[in-house]
Amino acid sequence: MATTTSDTSRLVQLDRDFMLHPVTNLRQHAATGALIFERGEGVRLWDTDGKQYIDGFAGLWNVNVGHGRKxxxxxxxxxxxxxxxxxxxxxxxxxxxxxxxxxxxxxxxxxxxxxxxxxxxxxxxxxxxxxxxxxxxxxxxxxxxxxxxxxxxxxxxxxxxxxxxxxxxxxxxxxxxxxxxxxxxxxxxxxxxxxxxxxxxxxxxxxxxxxxxxxxxxxxxxxxxxxxxxxxxxxxxxxxxxxxxxxxxxxxxxxxxxxxxxxxxxxxxxxxxxxxxxxxxxxxxxxxxxxxxxxxxxxxxxxxxxxxxxxxxxxxxxxxxxxxxxxxxxxxxxxxxxxxxxxEQLAANAGEQGAYLLEQLRELDGHQHVGEVRGKGLMMIVEIVADKETKAKFDPAFNAGGKLQSATREHGLIVRCSNDGIAISPPLTLSRDEARQIANICLLYTS
The missing domain is CATH 3.40.640.10 (Type I PLP-dependent aspartate aminotransferase-like (Major domain))
Structure with missing residues (x-):
């Protein structure tokens, strides 16, 4: 059962008032507030408003067996x-x-x-x-x-x-x-x-x-x-x-x-x-x-x-x-x-599904702002550039990572976005269908 809208608003305000978040732009966070998750199962997360996401980063590279393992x-x-x-x-x-x-x-x-x-x-x-x-x-x-x-x-x-x-x-x-x-x-x-x-x-x-x-x-x-x-x-x-x-x-x-x-x-x-x-x-x-x-x-x-x-x-x-x-x-x-x-042979699954996901993401190789798609197993990145020929990075003031973060979250995907690109590292339980969904969201936004 999802937290009510009023409870979400209360938690967001408490977060603003009392939390000191690591590796966070604190001024921007004070303006936007927290995205608060309350439940997880497999590669899925649900926020306090009931919206469902794919956890494309396994928490912080670490939820290898997926969420909700009793x-x-x-x-x-x-x-x-x-x-x-x-x-x-x-x-x-x-x-x-x-x-x-x-x-x-x-x-x-x-x-x-x-x-x-x-x-x-x-x-x-x-x-x-x-x-x-x-x-x-x-x-x-x-x-x-x-x-x-x-x-x-x-x-x-x-x-x-x-x-x-x-x-x-x-x-x-x-x-x-x-x-x-x-x-x-x-x-x-x-x-x-x-x-x-x-x-x-x-x-x-x-x-x-x-x-x-x-x-x-x-x-x-x-x-x-x-x-x-x-x-x-x-x-x-x-x-x-x-x-x-x-x-x-x-x-x-x-x-x-x-x-x-x-x-x-x-x-x-x-x-x-x-x-x-x-x-x-x-x-x-x-x-x-x-x-x-x-x-x-x-x-x-x-x-x-x-x-x-x-x-x-x-x-x-x-x-x-x-x-x-x-x-x-x-x-x-x-x-x-x-x-x-x-x-569950999750290392082997990481190799198999990672190879498939990487292959799908390499459809982005020709994009004008994609420098390189690389990875091994279920850790990979779509590196972004301002200029493909010179490999110049985006000016930090442009906040490319922030824009990518907002877009991927809007489409129900949690990944790590920065000025370097989109880092993807989902739980090792990832299925072929879930890998395809991650790729489709990335391809949709960057098309």
């Missing part, structure tokens, strides 16, 4: 009744956190077999960065502290992860940022490759990596952190050989590889984890979002056997963690969520 509500309820909270500090544990750690060890490639839990992606990446530095420090290599990242990267916007993030819009007004972070070029062929083919472009990126290591000194660099496919920075799909070549350079220079799988993990790209698309073995993996499909906050950081063996050496406390590291209710929900992802 199995997850039941898993949370059962654990709440049995034991709502115990920490994992001081060697304490609960059955769900132990079972989840063991499950993740079986799922992840290579020797990522040891897990520290968090409440989300930024905490996971903060933890990964700290563990990388800790690993070198306990071996007497305390100068190895620098973190290599890439432009267009998004690793969170806590103070440490903000420095790893390579999107300048997030840096404004929050300085000074912590030092020790060095940004490389993104493997963004549409804007950075020029006339080079994939092989030549990768050669160029690897040369930059080698030059950066030589300039900074390998003995000062702890790790490189990277999303297998960059998400918020523009759904940047690297050339196939990129990550293998990067990994070879890092191994040669004794630099760790941190794979930020916060978005790409748990089936989003068509494989269970993004690194599996590129056949590389990271030393540290950051997880969140799809681990619980957003039903409850949870993240994790996994480390290799080699790192864990070094962490066993000091006769000292590992002085890192959070109150909610390994929350038993969150871990119980995550176990039920992963069971759905595996049982």
């Amino acid at each position: 199995e997850l509500a039941e898993a949370g309820r059962a654990q709440l009744e049995q034991l709502a909270f115990q920490p994992t500090f001081f060697g304490l544990a609960t059955p769900p956190v132990i079972e989840l750690a063991a499950k993740l060890a079986r799922m992840l490639p290579g020797t990522i077999n040891h897990f520290n839990f968090t409440s989300g992606g930024a905490e996971s990446n903060e933890s990964a960065i700290k563990i990388a530095r800790y690993y070198w420090s306990i071996q007497g290599k305390g100068d190895k502290v620098k973190i290599l990242s890439r432009m267009n990267a998004y690793h969170g916007i806590a103070m440490g992860t903000l420095s790893a993030t390579g999107i300048p819009a997030y840096w404004q007004h929050f300085g000074p940022r912590p030092e020790g972070f060095v940004h490389l070029s993104a493997p963004y062929a549409y804007r950075n490759a020029g006339d080079l083919d994939d092989a030549g472009f990768v050669d160029k990126l690897i040369a930059e990596l080698e030059e950066t290591i030589a300039r900074e000194g390998a003995d000062t660099i702890a790790a490189l952190i990277g999303e297998p496919i960059q998400g918020a920075g523009g759904v940047i799909v690297p050339p196939d050989s990129y990550w293998r070549r990067v990994s070879e350079v890092l191994q040669r220079h004794d630099i760790l590889l941190i794979a930020d799988e916060v978005i790409t993990g748990f089936g989003r790209t068509g494989a269970m984890f993004g690194v599996e698309q590129y056949d590389v073995q990271p030393d540290i993996v950051s997880l969140a979002k799809g681990i619980s499909s957003g039903y409850i906050p949870l993240g994790a950081v996994g480390v290799s056997d080699a790192i864990y063996e070094q962490m066993l050496q000091p006769d000292a406390m590992f002085m890192h963690g959070f109150t909610y590291s390994g929350h038993p209710v969150a871990c119980a929900v995550a176990l039920a969520n992963i069971d759905i992802i595996e049982r």
Whole structure:
């Protein structure tokens, strides 16, 4: 049953009066008010006026199993009744956190077999960065502290992860940022490759990596952190050989590889984890979002056997963690969520439906304001440009993203629209018919 119009108006006003929304133009929001959702099922959402939408962004890249899964509500309820909270500090544990750690060890490639839990992606990446530095420090290599990242990267916007993030819009007004972070070029062929083919472009990126290591000194660099496919920075799909070549350079220079799988993990790209698309073995993996499909906050950081063996050496406390590291209710929900992802083969479905949706969206390639349509699995973008020949972006004052956002919402589609384009990342339960509906709305508006 939908909320009444008077209730919607009351909630909109309360939102204006008391909410401080993240990543929102607060002045514009105060004028327009919130779009308030009250129900979800599968890939569908309903607002408080009863209007139905397709959730084309899976919440925030994270509702992998779709909305309204009663199995997850039941898993949370059962654990709440049995034991709502115990920490994992001081060697304490609960059955769900132990079972989840063991499950993740079986799922992840290579020797990522040891897990520290968090409440989300930024905490996971903060933890990964700290563990990388800790690993070198306990071996007497305390100068190895620098973190290599890439432009267009998004690793969170806590103070440490903000420095790893390579999107300048997030840096404004929050300085000074912590030092020790060095940004490389993104493997963004549409804007950075020029006339080079994939092989030549990768050669160029690897040369930059080698030059950066030589300039900074390998003995000062702890790790490189990277999303297998960059998400918020523009759904940047690297050339196939990129990550293998990067990994070879890092191994040669004794630099760790941190794979930020916060978005790409748990089936989003068509494989269970993004690194599996590129056949590389990271030393540290950051997880969140799809681990619980957003039903409850949870993240994790996994480390290799080699790192864990070094962490066993000091006769000292590992002085890192959070109150909610390994929350038993969150871990119980995550176990039920992963069971759905595996049982319903949602990674395979993401690959199949993603390929179909991408093919449909590529009908926009000839549009005068579409620069490129790209993606992998169920994460993709229709990049928009003011000028197709020069690839010039729209003037921010034109508010192209805002116009796209209004239009897609009017047509019943929730996606992430910005000055860069339309990012699409629906639940992995997406059907062929639902994929066609998303494509039709995008094609209708841009025709």
